[in-house]
Amino acid sequence: MAEIFSGIPVIPYEGPDSKNAFAFKYYDADRVIMGKTMAEHLPFAMAWWHNLCATGVDMFGAGSADKRFGAESYGTMEHAKAKVDAGIEFMKKLGIRYYCFHDVDLVPEDADINVTNARLDEISDYILEKTKGTDIKCLWGTANMFGNPRFMNGAGSTNDVDVYCFAAAQIKKAIEITVKLGGRGYVFWGGREGYETLLNTKMKFEQENIASLMRMARDYGRSIGFDGTFLIEPKPKEPMKHQYDFDAATAIAFLKEYGLDKDFMMNIEANHATLAGHTFQHELRVSRENGMLGSIDANQGDIMLGWDTDCFPSNVYETTLAMYEVLKNGGLPGGFNFDSKNRRPSNTYEDMFHAFILGMDSFAYGLIKAAELIEDGRIEAFIEKKYASFETELGQKIRKGETTLEELAARAAELKGVAIPMSGSQEYLEGIFNNIMLH
Ligand code: XUL
Ligand code: CO
Numbered sequence: 410m411a412e413i414f415s416g417i418p419v420i421p422y423e424g425p426d427s428k429n430a431f432a433f434k435y436y437d438a439d440r441v442i443m444g445k446t447m448a449e450h451l452p453f454a455m456a457w458w459h460n461l462c463a464t465g466v467d468m469f470g471a472g473s474a475d476k477r478f479g480a481e482s483y484g485t486m487e488h489a490k491a492k493v494d495a496g497i498e499f500m501k502k503l504g505i506r507y508y509c510f511h512d513v514d515l516v517p518e519d520a521d522i523n524v525t526n527a528r529l530d531e532i533s534d535y536i537l538e539k540t541k542g543t544d545i546k547c548l549w550g551t552a553n554m555f556g557n558p559r560f561m562n563g564a565g566s567t568n569d570v571d572v573y574c575f576a577a578a579q580i581k582k583a584i585e586i587t588v589k590l591g592g593r594g595y596v597f598w599g600g601r602e603g604y605e606t607l608l609n610t611k612m613k614f615e616q617e618n619i620a621s622l623m624r625m626a627r628d629y630g631r632s633i634g635f636d637g638t639f640l641i642e643p644k645p646k647e648p649m650k651h652q653y654d655f656d657a658a659t660a661i662a663f664l665k666e667y668g669l670d671k672d673f674m675m676n677i678e679a680n681h682a683t684l685a686g687h688t689f690q691h692e693l694r695v696s697r698e699n700g701m702l703g704s705i706d707a708n709q710g711d712i713m714l715g716w717d718t719d720c721f722p723s724n725v726y727e728t729t730l731a732m733y734e735v736l737k738n739g740g741l742p743g744g745f746n747f748d749s750k751n752r753r754p755s756n757t758y759e760d761m762f763h764a765f766i767l768g769m770d771s772f773a774y775g776l777i778k779a780a781e782l783i784e785d786g787r788i789e790a791f792i793e794k795k796y797a798s799f800e801t802e803l804g805q806k807i808r809k810g811e812t813t814l815e816e817l818a819a820r821a822a823e824l825k826g827v828a829i830p831m832s833g834s835q836e837y838l839e840g841i842f843n844n845i846m847l848h
Contacts, residue, residue, distance in 0.1 A: 413478050413495045414758050419502050420766060430759075433766060436773035438504055442780050443736065450735075450776055452744030453707075453769055454507035454548040455500055457514040459719065460761060461492040465753040474756040484517045489532050497539050503765050507548035509596075509746045512583045513556065522575065526582050533586050548594060548744045549640065549676075549704065550587030552579035555600025555648060565619035566602045566653070576622060584630045587637075594704055594743050595630060596676050597623060598642040603649035616653055620667035627672045638703045638742050639669075640676040643692070645685040647717050656685040657695040664701075674703025678748055679727065680710040680717050689727055693734035702734070704743025707768060721749040721768045726846065728775030729782070736779050745772060778846055787841050795831060 423432035438448040455461075464472025478495040480488035492515075496508060512518075515536075516528035540546070554564035554576050562568050564576035587595050602619055604610040627639055641664065643654040654660045657675050664670040675696040682692040689709075696702040709727060711718045722728055735741060747768050751760050782788060798804050803820060806812040821828075 410494060411479070413491075413498050414502065414762070417502060417758065417762055420504065420762070431762065431766070433770055433773070435770040435777065436766075442776060443783075445740075447773055447776065448504070448506075450732075450740065451769070451772055452507055452548065452741075453503075453505045453772075454509050454744050454746040455496060455505055455765075456706075456746055456748050457492070457496065457508055457510040459748065459750040460499065461496050462514050463750055465751070465756060467753060473753050474751070486516065486528060486531065489516045489528070490535055493532065493536055493539055497543070497545060499761065500545055501543070503762070503769070505765070505769075506544050507546060507744055507746075509548050509550070509748075511551050511553035512579060512586070513553045515586075518557070522578055529582060529586050533589050536590060547587060547590035547592035548746055549596050549637075550583050550590065550592050551596040551598065552576070552583035553600075554579060560601050563601045563603070563615065563649075565599075565622040566604075566615035567618075573618065573622070577625065580622065580626050581629060584626060584635060585633065588630070588633055588635050592635075593637045594640050594676070595626070595635065595637065596640045596642055596704075597626075597654075598644065598676075599652050599654045601649055602654065603646075603652035605650050616663065617667075619653065620663070620669065623669055623673070624667070627669065631672075639673045640703050640743065641673055642676040642678055642681070642706060643685070644678070644681040644717075647684065656682070656687060657692045657699075657701075661695070661699050661701060670701070674701040674742070676704040676706060676743065676746075677702070678706030678708065679722065679731070680708050680719055681706070683710040684715075684717060688730075690730040690734060693731055693738075697734055697738045702738045702741065704741055705731070705735075705745050706748035707745045707772065708747065708749040719748060719750045720752075721747065721764045722771045723767055725771055725774045725778070726842075728771045729778040729846065730775075732772065732775040732779035733782055736776075736783060781845050782842070785841070785845060788838055791834065791838060795833070798830075 418431060421432050422437040423429055425434045427434055436447060438446060440447050442450060461476060464474045464476050466472045477483060477488060478491040480491040482488065500508065512529060515532045516525065519525045554560050559572050559575055560567065567573050584595055630639070641654055641660045643656050643660045644652055645655045646652055657677065660675060664673050677692045677696055679689040682689045693702060707722055708719045709722045709724055711720060747765065749764065749768060751764050799808055
């Protein structure tokens, strides 16, 4: 088959001094860090929608990138297959082993769901044929339950039983295709699961219906042999004004309320965290400390803009703190999906590669520095010291829930004066962090 990205080689690792635009400066797949290779630490994935489908269309203008990949026109099965060919060549050249998809990223959606489903069968056969003999697999799949106008009032949260049936049908098919393609996860991103105004909304009712849909998805998935992780991808707003999966804490409380916390984990996206007014690290920490850090949608926002810009990650301070959480989590059952897109004026094939080299190098650098942060030990030693008073007998009684307000009040009475805790020393710690980052 003809090469699509002709002139672009397999991307080698050349190290930080290389000036080659088509080489990794930090991502060295075989380099061992804390007992695992970089490739093992960083199961990167390509998002079908951004990389193979999106042309840069925005509300002000038409697409600027040509993503036909040699097909005659968009919206045909010929084009769907050309995207498979392009995607596999792209992943091979970058050494990426995973991809993520929405059902309608893979094939053009027909007005009749039976036709769409037949196309999904055909394209998944084609993907399997084309990836045979490679180690390329699906990381996770999902159903697009936000694009079609029928989902204008939500999918699981819709007011209309027939629309709810379409959501169920799409989930059923998307889980089947995910299993067929060897997926490790199945994602629910509540694209329109929320509301514009409470003047027309039964909030609890809608949340109960979303939970029922997830429960049915879990039961069906398990019944057809899916033993991977179901994931919720929290996001506070956009497209709806308010979305029910606002952030990790909200999504985790929802899963616990409806008895889904044993089968579901979080898929944390950096730009969704910042939209919720949190740092990426905060969302990862909340998920990790609840035993629910499942996967990552790797991107970053733009601090000057208030929407989901899905920029490729370049901020190595942020990727380092993210990788610190991942290392502390013992890795991820999922991976790192670049839910990131080229800027609209970056419209060439070369730009697609530069974007992934940037993202992969940023996470590789983050991994290197997070390991150094842990091995250095100064910050962790400081945290231990900060909480050391809880190692005393009384501190331990508090930790174990074995004391009373009366006993604690008696101790305060003995102390008489005001107890001042030790300094938080933030600037000292930021200096250590800088020292590690810049050395
Ligand atoms: C939207 C978003 C989605 C999910 C999958 O903000 O992140 O692409 O990752 O539906
Ligand atoms: Co995402």
